[in-house]
Amino acid sequence: MEASLTRIKSEPDLVAPGWTLYSVRPESVEFWQGDKQRRHTRLVYLSSPDGWAKQMLWP
Template identity: 80%
Template structure:
């Protein structure tokens, strides 16, 4: 990462002028699996002291 930042500083034309960096802090991650009868499966993963815990959401 440090090498990339140094390169961008040394070569300012390397990045397009309108380019924007977004940084996100994840509080949870949700996955959805579709079903032909619209009974979708929804799983949410949330951080826990031991890693991530998984919970099933109703539709």
């Protein structure tokens, strides 16, 4: 990332003036897998200081 910032500072026209960077840091991510018999599988991954923890929500 530092190399990118250095390049932008040395080449100011490289990025459009109205361009904005957003950074997203998820706290949880949920995955859902549908089933024809409606026995769907739902998993959630929760962020913690030690890494990601996985939990099954359904069934």
